[in-house]
Amino acid sequence: MPLNFKSFLILFSSFFILMSCNEKKRSEPVQVVEQKPEIDTGDYHENYLREISFIKTRSDSASTEGMIKLEGGNYMMGGTSSQARPDEFPRHKENIRQIWVDETEVTNAQFKEFVDETGYVTTAERSFEIKGKKYEAGALVFDPYNPEWWWKFVKGANWKNPTGPESTIKGKDTYPVVQVSWYDAMAYAKWAGKRLPTEAEYEYFNRAGNDTLIYHWGNEFEKAPEMVNFFQGNFPKQNSVKDKFERKASVKSFPPNPFGLYETSGNVWEWCLDTYYPDAYSKIDKRTDGYFKDFVNMQQQKVIRGGSFLCSESYCTGYRNSARMSSAPDTGLEHTGFRCVKDI
Template sequence: MSSSIKSYLLVLSAFCFMLSCNENKKSKPIQVIEQEPEVNTVDYHENYLREISFIKTREDSASTKNMIKLEGGSYMMGGNSNQARQDEFPRHKENIDPIWVDQTEVTNAQFREFVEATGYVTTAERSFEIKGKKYEPGALVFDPYNPEWWWKFEKKANWKHPTGPDSDIEGKDNFPVVQVSWYDAMAYAKWAGKRLPTEAEYEYFNRAGNDTLIYHWGNDFEKATDMVNFHQGNFPRQNTVADDFEKKAPAKSFPPNAYRLYETSGNIWEWCLDTYYPDAYSKIEKREDGYFKDFINMEQQKVIRGGSFLCSESYCTGYRNSARMSSAPDTGLEHTGFRCVRDI
């Protein structure tokens, strides 16, 4: 890695959400470098959203191929087990409008089609600047044997090379794309004529019609290895691979939930539209309509949902229906991707 400062700032961004499940950590915006002139970091977030707004929506954006139509309804959102954390309370009623939902996480093949059609360059493929210093492109990769930090900045790690330049996605078209930031997911959604789900929508379609369940398949954890891709064994250094996957699994590797949606729990974390607030549920009565859709704050982290292959019963249990987490919007990680929804 090229700089201890760079490594510290970027690793800290990811490491914080792994260690502190219900604290709201703020990350310093990373500045995109396209030419020599300096870019005002205050405008970084707005500049990125402006760039995304210029992306032309694909011609067949009205297609609902590989999407599931949900009629919407009401449900009780929030923690309902002894593993639930403070940011999952209080439970409260949410009303969800009818929506179309991607049946799977966005795959490498789908993301490649987007990149080839638009020429889009992901955040992990861009140089960036911290305090006047320029750094090479790269992203964060998990290293369970690093005694100080589990996440390290890897040069040239990106969606095509998820764990670094020596890795690739050849023959993995059906795997979920990772090392994509919240901005990258927003860009893809704009091109596809869709959007990211709110976290209220995500919990709704993850619960799939039953808001009493801890996991999408029920309350019996003994069935977990047949239902979800997660970490078994002594986290983080021992993985028994009882679910047959050490890391990511291809789309549709596990049974769908009751709404016929695949891997809404486990496999990879999924970006949501919302800015993360640790006390969001406690302010529910005071919020204006669309509170969870706030995505204007450039420094505040964004919600991720669903858990990943790094979650375990002894650690973050992110595959629970109500589990919440967050990450910096400009951060790429080897266990974070997304799926999209479309309004009806």
Template sequence: MKLKLITLVFLSIIIFTSCGEDEKSKPIQVIEQVPDKDFGDYHKNYLREISYIETRADSSSTSNMVKLPGGSYMMGGNSNQARQDEFPRHKENIKPIWVDKTEVTNAQFQEFVDETGYVTTAERSFKIKGKKYEPGALVFDPYNPEWWWKFVKGANWQNPTGPDSNIEGKENYPVVQVSWYDAMAYAKWAGKRLPTEAEYEYFNRAGNDTLIYHWGNEFEIAPEMSNFFQGNFPRKNTVEDQFEKEAPVKTFPPNNFGLYETSGNVWEWCLDTYYPDAYTRLDKRTDGYFKEFVNMEQQKVIRGGSFLCSETYCTGYRNSARMSSAPDTGLEHTGFRCVKDI
């Protein structure tokens, strides 16, 4: 679901201390809030912090990845559920690329944290308008009709719904409560990057740009093919797919490119800054994607849908569906996968 308004409460308008070359493996510490007009500096400083992360020794490995051929396809809405920001349909040319078979798992993210000491955005305190907030993240609350997402102290990637939760026994589940910055940091360490939005739709469609879903056009078999919300959203989940929330990676059949859970399970961060009229301004892209960051309300693209998507609400598991979220926000239904240039 689109998170523009509900995530503003979690925008951490903060800056970081400077960092020398001898501190490359140490995350820069948050020290104070800066005025809203300086959110661009916050963004730049976070990217600078990420740049200091040393790439792991075996970053050339393509284990658990699929090598995809390049090609052209028609990107954009092709069903009666498509929204305005999915048009106009247009041709995209994609270069050959390596893609992670699965979403990044808790075990993989744990290895990254253990090696680098990285601290996720949800594990850092922050200030908004002078008020200090303890570390935490957004958790879904279906029983509040006006505000489905609530900020929970102590919620983070190791405690996805708060201090009373944990990821024990879920090493093979997708990591969640990670922000766009966290995903970028992991990708830097792994010697990879996040996919562009055009790349994501390309490998989700897996060679057929006429399909509504990655498995075809038949919604009737969707619970066998993807993890999403069945029933009366948001309170009555009939769990026909056997999972109320995340499922372990490789639970559902892969698409025709051999990639798992590209639709459903958890939303996945993309490189692109989100624009509702992106497809009418393609000439403004830099290096094939929308790189610029404009203001504190600017969103980053998320793709693929999640266990909270339903036919009665966002249908985010459609191949062409576009959504967005604030880059510093952690959510219990959002993770990522990486790609690697050839």
């Protein structure tokens, strides 16, 4: 078990702001922030990966049920519209190997099976202590009515109680699991005999065979409410709900992309293997095994892809094929989940 657990609870403003889907930094709120404790984040990361390595892979891990086989191939990765941000350039060629991909985001029912079999405790469910001070378990929940922080730490929020102790996933077996950190997603993938997709793989299967389109369904934004779960209206307080979902949607609520994959855009952000770099596309020769493994410190964030129910056309556009975002690997949020891939 990692020794320096969930240091994001010390209110590091950097990823509170990043995860609001903002393209520009908001002004810093007037707030007393506790001094960051001195911790060895390298050891923290390695300890967590070591813990994950001890998870026993399930007996039927060879199964590809619920997965789609993709033949792979070459495509041009990167921004294709005026909304593309600097970290989506330069466009460059990627070669994707043949892989299996989960049809849907990992659901609450699937994650529960993993937890029941292994006894795994997620990041958000673990309390921890730093220099004699105890911190309670919890995760980050979106609060559109807080003018200073859109994301607030809620004690007792976790994958079973996504917005706090009073919330529940009862009756939501087919909804994507959220409030799972990158480490939690890696742990599930280990158990399932799979792995997280690289960022290049994610954009490949999101584009589904066409590297010129802005969205997975084409270039016509007008079709978005029929194709993707996102935020319509005046973000963040007035959602017109034209897509029929105010928050998360059950998987397979929207049409699949041409590869047969559901909700690769919208609904919830999805964790990727890669460590995030703003200039990643200028340094692809430094990748190892096709992705960026480097971990330097707690601000060395991991890539998330696909956008979520909180993304809007006027504010975020995270559901564009080439859109990139990142989050700290130990952070749980109510709009972030994952899907897995399997090598052939």
